[in-house]
Amino acid sequence: MFDLIGGRATWTALGLPTEGSVGDRGRVAASVQRVDSVSFHATMADVRKSAPRYPLAVLGANDVLLGAIEATSDAEPEETPVAHLMVPAPHTIRGAVRVDDVVKRLRKDHLDRVFVTTVNGVLLGEVTLDELERKK
Amino acid sequence: MATRIDADEVMRKVAAGAALFDVLPASVYELVRLPGARSLPLETFRTESVNDLQRDVAIVVYCYDQH
Numbered sequence: 066m067f068d069l070i071g072g073r074a075t076w077t078a079l080g081l082p083t084e085g086s087v088g089d090r091g092r093v094a095a096s097v098q099r100v101d102s103v104s105f106h107a108t109m110a111d112v113r114k115s116a117p118r119y120p121l122a123v124l125g126a127n128d129v130l131l132g133a134i135e136a137t138s139d140a141e142p143e144e145t146p147v148a149h150l151m152v153p154a155p156h157t158i159r160g161a162v163r164v165d166d167v168v169k170r171l172r173k174d175h176l177d178r179v180f181v182t183t184v185n186g187v188l189l190g191e192v193t194l195d196e197l198e199r200k201k
Numbered sequence: 202m203a204t205r206i207d208a209d210e211v212m213r214k215v216a217a218g219a220a221l222f223d224v225l226p227a228s229v230y231e232l233v234r235l236p237g238a239r240s241l242p243l244e245t246f247r248t249e250s251v252n253d254l255q256r257d258v259a260i261v262v263y264c265y266d267q268h
Contacts, residue, residue, distance in 0.1 A: 068203035069211050069235075069263035073225070076235055076263070079208055085233040127209070187209070 079183040080159035093167050094160030096200055097181050097190040103147055105131055110143035122180060122188055123151045129186040130157065157182045160189060168197050203262065211235075211261055219259035220251075235263065 069076065077083060082094045089095035101117035105125045112121060112134065119136040132151030141150055157180045158167060171179060171194045178193045206214070215221050215237060222241040223230045230240040241250055241262075254260070 066203040067206045067211070067214060067219070067259065067261045069261065070205045070207050072264045072266040073223070073233065073235065074266040076208055076211075077233070081208060081212075082236055083233050084236050084238075085231060087232045183208075 077161060079185065080161045080181070080189070081183060082160060082189070089160070091163055091165075092160060093158060093162050093164055093181060093192045093197065094189075096164065096192045096196050097160060098192065098196065100180065100188070100191040102128075102188065103134065105148055105151075107147045108143060109138065109141050109145045109147065109150070112147065113139075113143065120152075120155070120178075122155075122191075123147055124188060128188050130155070130180055130182050130188040133180070155180055157186075158192075159184060164197050164200060167192065168194065171197070206261070211263075214259055214261055217259070219261050220254055222260065222262045224262050224264055229265075238263075 080094065082097065083089050100122050101115065102122040102124050103112050103117070105123055119134065121134040122130055123132040123134060125131045132153045133155040134147060134151050138150040160181050171177070176194070178191050180191050181189045183189065221235060221238045223234050223238040224241055224243040226242050226244065227240050
């Protein structure tokens, strides 16, 4: 038998998704969508094989988000390491943040999407402004 | 005696088929719970509650915080 260290309180503090009648209602965790990703050790040849949608998340060990590849990198030679092209430390939010607050921030920053990670930097996915506005 | 594991390990174990149990009161479980968790309130626990589990299935439990 196994016991979750810190219980449900730690789980929610990490920004991980929950269920229930209250659950993630009003929180971005309920709107997280899958996002394409690639390993930090990959090359542009690996990226093209998966025909990704940009921005593409770049992941290190344990799925920690290290950076993002933008569409402008698509013209780079196939042997180019992703690590040389990625924009490091992209903007992220936690799943426990309120939808209203994120919508305001995205509008203010003229962004249409943002990565969602745990407090440890593990990628959970992304949320888009369109989806969040639909759920408001 | 339970082995204490972190959230990442819980996700890995559940993905591998472990059964996840919320031992908080049922009313609390209804409000917020981990995805896929079953309600098994400690205060009303009876062994028959888990009769449907296979013996070789890993069991993960959680409370509100650290008991």
